[in-house]
Amino acid sequence: MAMDEFDIFKNKVHQKIGLDLNKYKEKQLKRRISQFMGRYNSSDFAHFFMLLSSDPELLAKFKDFLTINTSEFFRDIKVFEVIAGIIARLGKKQSLLKIWSAGCSVGAEPYSLAILAEEAGIRSYSILASDYDVNALQEATEGSYTANLLKNIPPSLLDKYFSRNGNKYKVKNILKAKVTFKEHNLLKTPYPGDFDLILCRNVFIYFNQDVQHELIHLFVRSLNPGGYFVIGGSEFIPFPDQYGCKKISACIYQKNTMAETGAPQKSGANRIP
Ligand SMILES: C[S@@+](CC[C@H](N)C(=O)[O-])C[C@H]1O[C@@H](n2cnc3c(N)ncnc32)[C@H](O)[C@@H]1O
Known part of the structure; x- marks a missing residue:
């Protein structure tokens, strides 16, 4: 079966930053990434990967965004x-x-x-x-x-x-x-x-x-x-x-x-x- 655009994107991200996005919940991940892409006027995964590859600052922001860091002392x-x-x-x-x-x-x-x-x-x-x-x-x-x-x-x-x-x-x-x-x-x-x-x-x-x-x-x-x-x-x-x-x-x-x-x-x- 041909890989869709998002699968290709996930594989490229895996190669680039070592985080295997195939292991994350697909729907939730796709929705969140699409929202993030929207902030950079991109709605196309191939185009967005090009942006990530050419801008180390954006790549760092994307990694931060993927790894939701919310925490606090004595949470719960x-x-x-x-x-x-x-x-x-x-x-x-x-x-x-x-x-x-x-x-x-x-x-x-x-x-x-x-x-x-x-x-x-x-x-x-x-x-x-x-x-x-x-x-x-x-x-x-x-x-x-x-x-x-x-x-x-x-x-x-x-x-x-x-x-x-x-x-x-x-x-x-x-x-x-x-x-x-x-x-x-x-x-x-x-x-x-x-x-x-x-x-x-x-x-x-x-x-x-x-x-x-x-x-x-x-x-x-x-x-x-x-x-x-x-x-x-x-x-x-x-x-x-x-x-x-x-x-x-x-x-x-x-x-x-x-x-x-x-x-x-x-x-x-x-x-x-
Ligand atoms: C929401 S925070 C939870 C922090 C803390 N455990 C708490 O409950 O307050 C989720 C953390 O999981 C980390 N994380 C996400 N994927 C990970 C992975 N594959 N390996 C290790 N840590 C990961 C993120 O970087 C982030 O810091």
Whole structure:
């Protein structure tokens, strides 16, 4: 079957920026890209790709546009209340608590997790924070935010973990020291493992169902038995037992322990709180 104009465009974009747009929800993606093209008076995918190829600034804007970076500290506060309990319990039981914030955008999510760990008095923990978008990672590394991203943080914690500089609030080093930012394309880069808690929130909603299915398998594989996987408020895992996990509260899933999968128990392997 002949490829249509949009398929050709997606393949060219994949070659150019390494993001496979075939894995995103087709209708939603096409509508969004068409809107973006409209801003540059283009309604033709071949023509728009020529514009992208000849204008590095436009290409950067297009990449930014594709990777919707909306985020804030303690986004979905009720979910974070449950995560606080999980971090406190796991952190007290384990020598090192390993957390991954996948699709971390500008860093609000991993720094929120670091605040929870600090507040729970956890000494030994590490947070890997990854994203495909290097500009977002750059902002995350700087850790300087305007008040609109910080509205869910109580004033006492704001003073404790941020220093104010004009209209910006900068994350203090005590949090920065615990978070490692890394470029990682969920559709391409191999997944690291051995995590107790993984957050991938408001990211895979953009991918088509087959890709979502694949990614959930990969995330669950990256968790230790009994580890937790957190997704966004408008995301959903159908039949979680097919991935070897169960839903424990809104947006939060737990990987089965060795006992639940029927595998022999290793001593110390079951790290359920
Ligand atoms: C809406 S933000 C979510 C940020 C944060 N998780 C939250 O819920 O507040 C979505 C993030 O997913 C990232 N993203 C999109 N596609 C990705 C991919 N293929 N690999 C890694 N990150 C991706 C975007 O760059 C963006 O920063």
